[in-house]
Amino acid sequence: MTAVQKHIWKRFSRKESLERYGIELVVLLFFLWATRSVDIYWPFIADAPHQAVDLVKRMLPPNFSFTGDIIPAMIETINIATLSTLFALILSFPIAVLNARNTTPHPTVQAIARVIVVTSRSVNELVWGLIFVVFFGPGAVAGIAALTMRSLGFMAKLVSESIEEIDHGQVEAIRATGANGAKVFLFGVLPQIMPTIMGTTIFRWDINIRQSSVIGLVGAGGIGILLTSSMNLFRWQNVSMILISIFVVVLAGEYVSASVRKKLI
Amino acid sequence: MSSSSSSTVWKRDHFIKNPFLRWTVIILVTAYVLYALNDMNLNWARMKSGLPRAVDFFHRMFPPDFSRWTMIQRGVLESLQMAIISTTISIILAVPLSLGAARNISVRWVYLLSRAFVVVARSFPPILVAIIFVKAFGFGPFPGILTLAFTALGFMGKLLGEAIENIDPGQVEAIRATGANWFKVQLYGVAPQVLPRYVGLSIYLLDINLRASTIIGIVGAGGIGGALFNAFHRYEYDTALAILIVIIAIVLVMEFISSKVRGRLQ
Numbered sequence: 001m002t003a004v005q006k007h008i009w010k011r012f013s014r015k016e017s018l019e020r021y022g023i024e025l026v027v028l029l030f031f032l033w034a035t036r037s038v039d040i041y042w043p044f045i046a047d048a049p050h051q052a053v054d055l056v057k058r059m060l061p062p063n064f065s066f067t068g069d070i071i072p073a074m075i076e077t078i079n080i081a082t083l084s085t086l087f088a089l090i091l092s093f094p095i096a097v098l099n100a101r102n103t104t105p106h107p108t109v110q111a112i113a114r115v116i117v118v119t120s121r122s123v124n125e126l127v128w129g130l131i132f133v134v135f136f137g138p139g140a141v142a143g144i145a146a147l148t149m150r151s152l153g154f155m156a157k158l159v160s161e162s163i164e165e166i167d168h169g170q171v172e173a174i175r176a177t178g179a180n181g182a183k184v185f186l187f188g189v190l191p192q193i194m195p196t197i198m199g200t201t202i203f204r205w206d207i208n209i210r211q212s213s214v215i216g217l218v219g220a221g222g223i224g225i226l227l228t229s230s231m232n233l234f235r236w237q238n239v240s241m242i243l244i245s246i247f248v249v250v251l252a253g254e255y256v257s258a259s260v261r262k263k264l265i
Numbered sequence: 266m267s268s269s270s271s272s273t274v275w276k277r278d279h280f281i282k283n284p285f286l287r288w289t290v291i292i293l294v295t296a297y298v299l300y301a302l303n304d305m306n307l308n309w310a311r312m313k314s315g316l317p318r319a320v321d322f323f324h325r326m327f328p329p330d331f332s333r334w335t336m337i338q339r340g341v342l343e344s345l346q347m348a349i350i351s352t353t354i355s356i357i358l359a360v361p362l363s364l365g366a367a368r369n370i371s372v373r374w375v376y377l378l379s380r381a382f383v384v385v386a387r388s389f390p391p392i393l394v395a396i397i398f399v400k401a402f403g404f405g406p407f408p409g410i411l412t413l414a415f416t417a418l419g420f421m422g423k424l425l426g427e428a429i430e431n432i433d434p435g436q437v438e439a440i441r442a443t444g445a446n447w448f449k450v451q452l453y454g455v456a457p458q459v460l461p462r463y464v465g466l467s468i469y470l471l472d473i474n475l476r477a478s479t480i481i482g483i484v485g486a487g488g489i490g491g492a493l494f495n496a497f498h499r500y501e502y503d504t505a506l507a508i509l510i511v512i513i514a515i516v517l518v519m520e521f522i523s524s525k526v527r528g529r530l531q
Contacts (some may be wrong), residue, residue, distance in 0.1 A: 080305075
């Protein structure tokens with residue numbers, strides 16, 4: 001008699017199972033630690049649905065006659081987004097070139113460029129907004145400066161990565177014709193990174209439309225200023241109208257950016 | 266040599282090949298930028314007067330003042346807690362949401378409902394959601410957690426939903442052919458195909474949420490952002506710089522961990 005071995009199919013071997021349970025346990029412990037120690041007054045939460053319904057009731061119906069005030073603020077918002085994207089494009093280009101391994105003149109220069117990229121990316125646009133409002137006072141100028149600073153690192157990073165990935169054969173070919181450094185860059189490098197530059201710019205413009213509707217909360221211009229003042233005056237029906245228009249503009253921006261990218265690249 | 270030789274002079278390709286389209290784009294963009302610059306009323310005198318203020322600002326920023334360390338520590342800890350709780354909530358809720366937002370899995374009305382939620386949750390920047398939730402639920406980490414979970418769900422619903430839409434239907438068919446019920450089809454036919462993506466997105470989400478959790482305190486939604494905002498308003502720029510340095514350090518560490526883990530998954 002031979003023992004009939006029972007084969008029961010299982011998704012994971014024992015080792016895999018243990019590993020998975022281990023990871024799940026760690027996640028659970030983190031979650032428990034966080035929920036136990038976070039500073040939340042739990043009885044408030046029982047009341048939360050009631051509060052939410054209350055706020056929504058006060059917001060409805062949206063005040064459509066407020067559109068007249070919204071439109072100029074919205075145009076300013078879009079202008080802030082566009083101008084800051086443009087300035088960021090201009091400023092990020094040299095930084096990208098200095099930051100790329102194969103085009104940087106010196107490792108020290110590359111390190112400096114990297115510091116600019118990292119600082120720009122890891123400081124939120126609202127914080128840049130706070131800083132530039134101190135410099136220029138409240139208004140659109142501070143907003144443009146804030147979004148420019150924030151977009152700079154993002155664009156420089158993506159463009160310099162694309163410079164690092166170019167095909168060196170084309171650069172060699174241009175150099176073999178006896179072209180000088182500037183011409184090698186213009187005819188060997190630039191055409192290869194042009195799609196990335198355009199794509200990144202349009203993508204960043206899309207992001208900046210979203211962000212420029214927010215920076216007004218720290219006084220840096222755009223629709224956010226109108227939103228803050230409406231909220232401080234408890235004009236909830238105006239608030240809901242502003243939210244609706246931000247939603248529409250963001251969606252429109254996404255649509256424009258997607259179709260332009262499809263057309264150009 | 267005839268004059269035709271002049272036409273063989275090489276010209277580099279333009280990025281937009283169609284000259285009509287190229288010039289239309291150039292002229293439209295230039296016109297709009299000129300209009301926008303004009304409309305902004307950029308006041309050079311005012312910008313120039315900002316320069317000494319900037320110098321003064323930097324003077325008062327340095328050296329960074331870490332003397333309020335316990336306050337900073339409390340804020341950072343709260344940001345971390347908010348990020349962990351909101352990420353856990355959203356990765357759990359993301360499973361039904363992204364199944365609902367996948368055209369090949371869900372029924373039509375569930376699909377439309379899920380997609381509508383995703384579009385709304387993705388369109389509003391976290392700060393905007395935070396400010397509304399703070400008005401509805403009061404100050405503190407609770408509206409912050411809700412904010413992060415809400416925006417994270419939009420992100421997950423879109424990306425994971427698209428991942429599910431792109432799976433290989435053969436494997437799902439095979440499981441269904443064994444007579445498995447709906448849940449088992451999801452578990453053995455769909456889940457294994459999107460699991461690496463799901464884990465990668467979850468880690469990325471923790472990264473995003475931690476970033477956002479250091480900021481939404483500016484509108485009172487808990488975390489270190491509140492301390493930063495207060496420091497600015499009290500003109501304590503040296504404390505503000507200290508807080509900024511801590512935030513940048515956390516963000517960079519998390520980005521490093523997240524990219525390492527995601528790199529291993531692929």
